Amino acid sequence: MGTIRITTCSFMLSLLLVGNAQAAWTLNLTPGVTEISRSVYNLHMTIFWICVAIGVVVFSIMFWSIFHHRKSRGAKAHNFHEHTLVEVIWTLIPLGILVAMAVPATATLIKMYDPSDAELDVQITGYQWKWRYQYLDQEIDFFSNLSTPREQISNEAQKQAHYLLEVDRHLVLPTDTKIRLLLTANDVIHSWWVPALAVKKDAIPGFINEAWTRIEEPGIYRGQCAELCGVDHGFMPVVVEAVPPAEFEQWLADARAQQDAAAAAAGRSWTLEELMTEGEQVYQRVCAACHQPNGTGMPPAFPALVNSPVVLGDVERHIDIVLNGVQGSAMQAFREQLSAAELAAVITYERNAWGNNTGEAVAPSRIVQLLQGDGQSEQEGGQ
Amino acid sequence: MKETLKRCWQTVLGVLAGFFGVQSEARRERDFREGRALHFIAIGILLATIFVLFVILLVRWALSLGGA
């Protein structure tokens, strides 16, 4: 009954306001693809229509007065005032409506706060300005970056359908499975939001938040970071790809194979050209947001790499900065974000692009050595 | 003694009217004529605390009903 009413209402609303069902834009909240998102949508529509009803009554009385009780129509002021009973009634009625609203809202909230019996745990970490997804028991770990080309953002190319809502790697999740999401952040506060799942939770550095979802329909669901997190806050979308459980198993296997291949790539030897080609891709994907596609940076926050003393100077220092970041600055540690081959490639690229012609190539094996050796050196430092 | 109790009760009613947001002219005049500002503030703080406790209890009760 309630559902029917709400559907009719939303239909009327769409007739009233949209007019054209084929329009690409929407006016209302999405009902989404989970049980929770549907109850959120129903709550939203109920409270909306309550507000409309109250508004119609209050504004009708007001406009009745405006039309009929105007001085130019000869209206004389009736000097009545104060009527405690009326005032008590118009206080109690809203109170009653609020209590009626609070009941379903509380029930929905309690459901949202129950992540028990989850079958899959995914840790989501916000970075400036990308998301990291770790499937805790499956040992899969990757970053998800905006994949919209810079030319589209700067209006030099036609914008595609999923402009700013597309990433290089989707968060792939199985349908009909209760998934627990553990949210945290590496630097500032981010907020992970997918409207179709009705999940929005802040990712806070140093703390872990919990949320859960159970997606009912396969599909691709897009969202964005919702908490201002710095310059590229508008450029860190979330893309969830929901697939049937069988397909998800297949994806897990492929993803693991891909991780192994990346590790193997670091073991073989690379030519300077190979490193430069790979490095340019990595640079544009990961570094260009701050240091700019042409390496000129945005000083003082993001230093230029062209003619930079770090880039032209000692290679070990350059590697150290890329791997471990710079404490107290916006420069992140990339050791976990990129594979050894990617790290070697991007450092090589920076040292040889835009007129930084050092001619030096950094071998991926050197990076592997450093990544593995670091544990030892830390222990030595501790002794 | 009886007078004090009555005045105290009137102050409580005045503060409650403030919480509720509705008051009649006659009572308001009485509040401002007879009441002491300090009494209103003290009882206001007390009732605000009770209000907070009441909402907390309400939440606990809702949670016990909701099974969480």
Added chain:
Amino acid sequence: MSTLETTTVTGEQHESHHHGPAAGIGRWLFTTNHKDIGSLYLWFSLLMFLTGGVMALLIRAELFQPGLQLVEPGFFNQMTTMHGLIMVFGAVMPAFVGLANWMIPMMIGAPDMALPRMNNWSFWILPFAFAILISTLFMDGGAPNFGWTFYAPLSTTYAPPSVTYFIFAIHIMGISSIMGAINIIATILNMRAPGMTMMKLPLFVWSWLITAFLLIAVMPVLAGVVTMMLMDIHFGTSFFNAAGGGDPVLFQHVFWFFGHPEVYIMILPAFGIISQIIPTFSRKRLFGYASMVYATASIAILSFLVWAHHMFTVGMPLVGELFFMFATMLIAVPTGVKVFNWVTTMFRGSLTFETPMLFAIAFVVLFTIGGFSGLMLAIAPVDFQYHDTYFVVAHFHYVLVPGAIFAIMAGTYYWLPKWTGHQLNECMGRWHFWLSFIGVNITFFPMHFIGLAGMPRRIPDYALQFADFNMVASIGAFIFGFSQLLFVWNVIHNVRSGEAAPARVWEGAEGLEWEVASPAPYHTFTTPPRVE
């Protein structure tokens, strides 16, 4: 009485008491006259309103189309931050203090504010605060870019160097507000004319009295939170730094413990102004004076118990979510009492629609719409979808632009003839009203839709499905922005010329301020009036 006494002491004092304003710039720099200081506050807030408005137009111009056209994302963030800070602390709050300075002494039959020298100081530190804040735009690393809510650690560890100047500016603004509030409380409690009992206070005075207490309660909290930031940035503490054992969410709790009462600081005086204007132009007493006062008190009390509804998504425990949801929903009750009272006051009155009344009616309608979206936002599970989207932007702009700012404009038009001695130019007033009304709705109504459709706030570029309504909103913003030039013109024109206004400017107006001549003499009520 006191005037008579002083005149007998020495001739000099006699002179100084009955002098008109001093000549030249010195009049404004050294003035202790509540009317001069009121004017200073109002002109200053108008200047800040236009400055913040230019920033808003830059934001809307960038958002006119998807893609980055005019400004870099970094500068965009500086604009959203500065727009918010300037509008809240530079435009709305000083405007209300200006109206309070002008009107409260005249409404309660006092010769001036209780602490005139402090009054001068509380105004004159403001231009310095904003000079510091605005100068950050020209600093290395740019102005604050972390939003007007300046959440840590974005505003501490990751902030541009100019954040220290921002903290200093906020401190000065806080000091100014606290001094203003102390002055208003002292004036209302001690300077009322004989017979002007608390229960006869005009509602504008009542609402300011309650606002002033809110200010004194929460401005120190703001000062505290920015000081904690300062300690984190420069002195190695870790209040908000998780790596050092701190908690970034603590920042939000402290900030919003200030921030939510702050929202009411920006709207309660507006309620007061509207409660003066609607009875005047309805030629009818306010329906429930007592309830209006009590509802204001109720809103003030509740404002301290709802702060975390701004933080439903930070991962509070369920108990906390429910507590703040229930408490927040309750605020709808006293707010409803107010709206019903205004409507009932108009009901069976004898209405005319001069410019102040037009703004007041628009206030009631549009503020109520903002109240409705506020009620929707109070429902925690649904707030997860609304939070940090344009739906929130639409909500608080409905409450603050056609809410607070329309009330300020209504008050300005209402009392302007009293200040200048010239009748309003109704025709121009109507033009200003209708253009503002249409502009404000074209700007902010579509934001509800783009918010529900999923557009986050504070982004310089957006996905294609949000494009149409963003374009509409931008067009509306330019209509609204440029129609404010009419307001500037109206005010300046009224100061310079116009038909002479009588003491009782509006037919149905009641209150002491309408007993004095128009324009109000430099010193009013040097002999206190008797209120029967």
